[in-house]
Amino acid sequence: MKAHHRKIPFRPPAKRYDVKVSRAGLLLRFLRCYVKPHRWSILFCILLSAPQVCSVYLMSYYGRIVVDRILVITPSAPARPPQVGAENYRVWTDESKRVGGASLPGESQGRRIDMGVAASARPPGAGIMLLTVFILYATTLIGLNFLGRAVQQRRIRVGRQIAGHLREDMHEKILSLSMSFHRAHSPGRLLSRILSDVEVLQQQLVDTIMMVSNTVIMICTGTVILLTIDWKIFLFVVATAPVYAVMYRYASEVIREISLELRHTNTCLWGFVSQKFDALKAVQAYGRERLERLNFHRLTSCFLRDALLQQRASAGLGRSAGIVGSAATTTIFLFGATRVMAGRMTLGEMLFSYSTAASLFGPVLELAQLNLIFANLGVTMQRVADILDTPLEITDAPDAVEFPSPVKRGFSLQHVAFSYDPENEEVESVLTDVNLHIPAGTWLCVMGPSGSGKTTLLYLLSRLYEPTHGSILVDGIPMKKIKTDSLRMRMGFVPQEAKIFSGTVRDNICYAYPDARPKQIMAAAKAAELHDFIMDMPVQYETIIGEKGTTLSGGQRQRLSLARALLTSPEVLILDDCTSALDADTEGKIQTTLATILEGKTAVIVSQRVSMARRCHKICVVDNGVITEYGTHDELIARGGFYSVLHAQQTELPPVIS
Numbered sequence: 001m002k003a004h005h006r007k008i009p010f011r012p013p014a015k016r017y018d019v020k021v022s023r024a025g026l027l028l029r030f031l032r033c034y035v036k037p038h039r040w041s042i043l044f045c046i047l048l049s050a051p052q053v054c055s056v057y058l059m060s061y062y063g064r065i066v067v068d069r070i071l072v073i074t075p076s077a078p079a080r081p082p083q084v085g086a087e088n089y090r091v092w093t094d095e096s097k098r099v100g101g102a103s104l105p106g107e108s109q110g111r112r113i114d115m116g117v118a119a120s121a122r123p124p125g126a127g128i129m130l131l132t133v134f135i136l137y138a139t140t141l142i143g144l145n146f147l148g149r150a151v152q153q154r155r156i157r158v159g160r161q162i163a164g165h166l167r168e169d170m171h172e173k174i175l176s177l178s179m180s181f182h183r184a185h186s187p188g189r190l191l192s193r194i195l196s197d198v199e200v201l202q203q204q205l206v207d208t209i210m211m212v213s214n215t216v217i218m219i220c221t222g223t224v225i226l227l228t229i230d231w232k233i234f235l236f237v238v239a240t241a242p243v244y245a246v247m248y249r250y251a252s253e254v255i256r257e258i259s260l261e262l263r264h265t266n267t268c269l270w271g272f273v274s275q276k277f278d279a280l281k282a283v284q285a286y287g288r289e290r291l292e293r294l295n296f297h298r299l300t301s302c303f304l305r306d307a308l309l310q311q312r313a314s315a316g317l318g319r320s321a322g323i324v325g326s327a328a329t330t331t332i333f334l335f336g337a338t339r340v341m342a343g344r345m346t347l348g349e350m351l352f353s354y355s356t357a358a359s360l361f362g363p364v365l366e367l368a369q370l371n372l373i374f375a376n377l378g379v380t381m382q383r384v385a386d387i388l389d390t391p392l393e394i395t396d397a398p399d400a401v402e403f404p405s406p407v408k409r410g411f412s413l414q415h416v417a418f419s420y421d422p423e424n425e426e427v428e429s430v431l432t433d434v435n436l437h438i439p440a441g442t443w444l445c446v447m448g449p450s451g452s453g454k455t456t457l458l459y460l461l462s463r464l465y466e467p468t469h470g471s472i473l474v475d476g477i478p479m480k481k482i483k484t485d486s487l488r489m490r491m492g493f494v495p496q497e498a499k500i501f502s503g504t505v506r507d508n509i510c511y512a513y514p515d516a517r518p519k520q521i522m523a524a525a526k527a528a529e530l531h532d533f534i535m536d537m538p539v540q541y542e543t544i545i546g547e548k549g550t551t552l553s554g555g556q557r558q559r560l561s562l563a564r565a566l567l568t569s570p571e572v573l574i575l576d577d578c579t580s581a582l583d584a585d586t587e588g589k590i591q592t593t594l595a596t597i598l599e600g601k602t603a604v605i606v607s608q609r610v611s612m613a614r615r616c617h618k619i620c621v622v623d624n625g626v627i628t629e630y631g632t633h634d635e636l637i638a639r640g641g642f643y644s645v646l647h648a649q650q651t652e653l654p655p656v657i658s
């Protein structure tokens with residue numbers, strides 16, 4: 001299969017799943033978890049759709065009645081004496097009146113006319129019978145229509161419920177997966193799994209269940225009908241099944257492969273669009289719209305080509321299957337015709353068995369396609385299960401304890417090392433052998449050049465990531481042994497980049513503490529120097545902030561994020577350079593308020609400002625993943641290292657440009 005069209009930017013190679021991982025096992029699991037709760041609804045659909053799928057036989061049966069009992073001509077007034085043996089010609093007879101079982105066929109109307117038989121002669125009550133059949137036919141169609149609607153409605157509802165259930169599980173899982181997972185999976189790609197893959201999976205699951213049950217019902221009914229009429233015709237149908245099975249066996253591999261690539265391209269498209277929309281400002285600022293359009297076009301073209309490939313493969317298969325089907329139906333027709341001529345079958349029976357056999361090819365073909373259907377279903381199931389089965393990296397140990405409150409001894413980092421990609425040896429460790437003690441009730445200022453590992457250190461302290469080596473202890477208890485919920489409640493983390501949600505200012509401040517009273521919310525906003533700004537807004541705390549806080553400035557976003565953390569009155573506060581976008585005056589005011597709020601609490605603060613460092617009990621300098629300086633302000637000034645240089649830079653007045 002040609003695949004050069006897939007080697008394009010923003011489309012890494014698709015992940016290969018181990019095909020040996022039992023598809024049947026996965027299917028059983030999905031059936032148990034997601035389909036079983038709706039079993040009664042599905043059974044209802046299957047039972048109600050049974051008459052519908054079998055209606056094709058019923059319609060053929062009506063045809064048989066019309067041909068055998070209405071359209072036949074009775075030799076009421078022979079114009080000339082019947083020929084020898086003519087009395088044996090059965091033109092209309094009751095089953096009960098059959099002589100010697102088999103009867104000879106009715107002659108065509110034209111022939112009867114030739115023979116001089118009155119063409120108008122019909123079986124007694126033919127008109128009434130025709131009307132009855134017509135009414136039955138119409139009633140069946142109307143009834144089937146109503147049944148079809150009921151099945152369709154229930155089927156759609158079950159499908160939606162299954163998709164909803166699956167999406168909730170995936171959403172919950174994605175929320176609980178650690179940062180390491182999210183580092184490797186972009187939000188757009190995860191969205192495609194939750195929305196697109198789940199949609200396809202629920203459709204395929206419900207369709208497959210309905211298809212298999214309908215097929216079985218149709219085959220069973222068709223088999224019984226054919227066996228009662230003539231078992232030899234049934235053999236013709238059976239003979240095609242292995243031919244189909246062989247054809248589909250070879251095609252299913254190709255179609256499975258294309259299906260995998262298609263789903264992957266779909267994921268890449270989602271990832272690409274969400275990434276570029278997120279960075280729309282940069283795209284426009286650098287005038288890269290044309291390039292982005294081209295990239296998007298390449299991805300959509302790749303999707304289109306794979307979709308066409310898949311359709312071509314399926315259509316090719318369909319055509320071959322059609323040829324086999326047509327050959328078999330023609331043979332059955334010929335065979336039936338010879339049986340009629342030999343007087344072993346009535347014309348109506350022949351037409352009935354012919355159309356029953358023709359209708360049976362559909363289900364037999366579908367049964368042969370099962371492998372292909374499972375191949376497609378398998379691809380989607382594996383992609384969904386891939387997320388659901390990702391092991392949780394950060395979990396509570398069975399003997400996990402509550403976070404010590406109040407913290408008595410403080411935090412200890414022992415030989416802590418960390419790499420964002422520990423399995424890849426080429427990726428250097430971000431932190432190497434960090435040993436640090438943060439006594440309870442003290443503030444530690446973390447400084448260092450950009451990219452030295454400060455934020456990473458805070459991530460480890462907040463247990464957003466686990467250290468690759470070494471351990472972090474809180475009051476002597478390893479972090480792994482502390483319940484994550486209680487840790488998150490006691491520790492406040494203000495990230496470097498403020499995360500704002502769309503909603504009101506109030507919703508944003510009390511995100512971590514939704515039951516906060518207005519007074520508490522205002523106190524937090526005042527501490528973050530945000531209250532005055534909020535009061536100037538049209539509806540103050542109820543003002544709606546645009547998506548991601550686009551209506552706020554960088555500094556305002558940072559202050560909002562700080563107010564959110566302060567509202568929870570955390571035991572330990574971790575601030576990641578969260579005042580970097582503020583003017584010196586506001587920053588000074590916040591520092592003073594923080595000094596009062598954090599009195600007696602433990603704080604780890606990343607800052608580039610010496611003014612902040614001076615308020616902290618201890619300062620540590622991280623450089624290239626190791627702690628190079630540690631001590632008080634005076635000690636570090638005396639050392640003459642990074643800190644003293646920074647201090648000099650920030651306190652020294654720049655020369656006046658004349």
Ligand SMILES: Nc1ncnc2c1ncn2[C@@H]1O[C@H](COP(=O)(O)OP(=O)(O)O)[C@@H](O)[C@H]1O
Nearest residue numbers: 183420430448449450451452453454455456457
């Ligand atoms: N999500 C990530 N995946 C891989 N590498 C990362 C990631 N985040 C940061 N890094 C790398 O880790 C190093 C330290 O980053 P960081 O802790 O953010 O630095 P700082 O906060 O000191 O500026 C940098 O070299 C950066 O390239």
Ligand SMILES: [Mg+2]
Nearest residue numbers: 454455456496
């Ligand atoms: Mg940082």
